[in-house]
Amino acid sequence: MESREPGAVYWERIEPFWASISIYDGPDRFLAEIAAAPKRVQHLFAVHWLVSEVCNGGFHQFFRNATGVVAPEALAGLRAMRLDVWAELLERALTMLGSPYPREYEARHAWLRAIEGKGGEHVPRAVWDPCHALDDAFYDWLHEEDARWERIADAYAAAHGGA
Numbered sequence: 001m002e003s004r005e006p007g008a009v010y011w012e013r014i015e016p017f018w019a020s021i022s023i024y025d026g027p028d029r030f031l032a033e034i035a036a037a038p039k040r041v042q043h044l045f046a047v048h049w050l051v052s053e054v055c056n057g058g059f060h061q062f063f064r065n066a067t068g069v070v071a072p073e074a075l076a077g078l079r080a081m082r083l084d085v086w087a088e089l090l091e092r093a094l095t096m097l098g099s100p101y102p103r104e105y106e107a108r109h110a111w112l113r114a115i116e117g118k119g120g121e122h123v124p125r126a127v128w129d130p131c132h133a134l135d136d137a138f139y140d141w142l143h144e145e146d147a148r149w150e151r152i153a154d155a156y157a158a159a160h161g162g163a
Helices: 008-018 027-035 039-064 066-080 084-097 105-116 132-142 148-160
Strands: none
Touching: 008 039, 008 148, 027 039, 027 066, 039 066, 039 084, 039 105, 039 132, 039 148, 066 084, 066 105, 084 105, 084 132, 132 148
């Protein structure tokens, strides 16, 4: 049996849809494009973006960038994959931004500007960013095992094929 890099199976599922789902052109376009993908691909696509952004700069970065548009789909994906620890963390972060969740970039930025105003050049992020503790819990869970996210995503993708 061929040994594959962790993440290869799930990436094979989302790659055919990668270029056809825009996170950069607003929520309406995103929602229309992601709806054309199978539900499992939607889950993997959205959680992939969540993991990539949180690992690069925390939940703050996830919400600050265009990727924040995928947050509700990422939550659905986490639940479908039974990643309960991460689902709870994302749910807590989403609650901070209000209900309904602001998919629009500018609406998320209004909240981010307000919390960033509590910081300053010499104020540690842990003091002003309410997502900081969520970031730490996210990383702790991720790093309990090597390639944990990739292995779970691969198993989810393999168990459900292209559906």
